[in-house]
Amino acid sequence: MKIAVIGAGWYGCHIASSFMALGFEIVVFEKSGRVMAAASGNNQFRLHQGFHYARNHRTRVQSRDGYARFMERYARLSAPIEHNIYVVPEQDSLIDFLTYRMIMSASGLEFVEVAPENYGITHCRGGLRVEERALLTEKARTFFTKRLGSALRLQHAVRSIEAGDDGVWVDGERFDYVVDATWGACLPIQRTVFFEPTLLLYYRSSTVGNFALTAVDGQLCSIYPCEEPEMFTLSSVTHTPLGRFESSDDAWAFLGNLPTAAVDAKRKLMEAQVSRYYPAFQNQFEYVGPQLSVKTKIEGATDDRSCYVEKEGRTFKVLSGKIDTIFHASDTILSMLETEFELEDLLS
Ligand SMILES: Cc1cc2nc3c(=O)[nH]c(=O)nc-3n(C[C@H](O)[C@H](O)[C@H](O)COP(=O)(O)OP(=O)(O)OC[C@H]3O[C@@H](n4cnc5c(N)ncnc54)[C@H](O)[C@@H]3O)c2cc1C
Structure with missing residues (x-):
């Protein structure tokens, strides 16, 4: 199965890396000349545990669980304080x-x-x-650039995504699915x-x-x-x-x-x-x-900084919360894919 991931911030890099490990064929499109060029490389670099979010339960719980997952998988991309x-x-x-x-x-x-x-x-x-720890962005850049290797297409700003019955075309190239990790820069999202x-x-x-x-x-x-x-x-x-x-x-x-x-x-x-x-x-x-x-x-989600995934046909759109919720995004997409495969099997 061939999946296009658009955007190489923390979300695109992690999702692409996880899906490669499962054996999917992955291409990552990134408009900038390096990974984590936008918000992922310019923030406060806090690996949240939830202490920032006394007024939002969903955000706090996602951070707490995401922190534990991050420590299992990417502990070396963060440092203690x-x-x-x-x-x-x-x-x-x-x-x-x-x-x-x-x-x-x-x-x-x-x-x-x-x-x-x-x-x-x-x-x-x-x-x-x-x-709570500090995120090591430069180290993460080196890690994901090596990990994604030739799957990473830098300086490629995606201009067209066209869905068909048996695939989706990204700038003319066919994929089975697309993950848009650009916060709606490529595809329109349902939420405002x-x-x-x-x-x-x-x-x-x-x-x-x-x-x-x-x-x-x-x-x-x-x-x-x-x-x-x-x-x-x-x-x-x-x-x-x-x-x-x-x-x-x-x-x-x-x-x-x-x-x-x-x-x-x-x-x-x-x-x-x-x-x-x-x-x-x-x-x-x-x-x-x-x-x-x-x-x-x-819009309107004043204290909510949690992560959401929207699915439309063969495209998944990731609305990232903070960096600790990368696992929530990848798990949600996988679960949606599994549901789709099960349905296809049952109906065929
Ligand atoms: C001031 C500030 C402080 C923050 N502090 C923290 C913090 O301490 N801890 C925390 O966890 N979070 C923090 N955040 C939030 C965090 O930075 C973001 O949630 C996270 O970086 C989002 O990652 P992302 O991969 O979804 O998006 P991004 O990092 O924005 O990545 C999207 C990528 O898509 C690419 N792209 C866009 N359009 C196209 C296109 N057409 N074709 C190809 N590529 C395209 C962009 O170049 C970019 O690289 C902060 C954010 C800000 C702004």
């Missing part, structure tokens, strides 16, 4: 610390309760030290989505060590380590989103014209926000530059 601290601010959080701790505990997540002041954190009621240009900030710190700080829940901020030693990202639920667009291309075009003054203004706001909870920030972190990216969100 010695002091990975979640805190609940006293006044600015949507929920109080005890409620937050109860939700995480009831969700089967493991943590150690810590005193925020022991880490120099202020204005917070309580904290949890967690096992919008595209959010985003701004994270890179910082260097030689003093803070292997440390992450995440304030939850609501319009808050986080510092997270990157793959490169001593490098961190600063993100803010309030200040990271830069707008809403109907197409991914329009969102990227907006970022292409973003004035430096706009980045500087946001930087001031983000540094002020994080300094409220981590007063040593300005002394310990040196600004390096911006990270610009595009987040795709389902």
